[in-house]
Amino acid sequence: MATLTIRLPDDKHLRLKKLAESQGLSINKLIEELLAIALVEFDTHTRFKLLVAKGDQKAGLKLLDKLDALSE
Numbered sequence: 001m002a003t004l005t006i007r008l009p010d011d012k013h014l015r016l017k018k019l020a021e022s023q024g025l026s027i028n029k030l031i032e033e034l035l036a037i038a039l040v041e042f043d044t045h046t047r048f049k050l051l052v053a054k055g056d057q058k059a060g061l062k063l064l065d066k067l068d069a070l071s072e
Contacts, residue, residue, distance in 0.1 A: 016030065016031075037070075040070065041067070041070070044063055044066065044067050044070075045067075048060055048063045048064065048067075051063065
């Protein structure tokens, strides 16, 4: 497992801490979950672009539906 150190302004750190507490999570777990969401969105976008390049419109629209479902 890798370790990542980030620098945040104090006010953002406090807000993240409050958000994590409201979710019953540690800041570390909250960041891990937020990063997982960002990576899923990135992977979906990348796969969509590949399908568009192949011209597979039906599969591309199916991926867009999945992305829409994630943002609800």
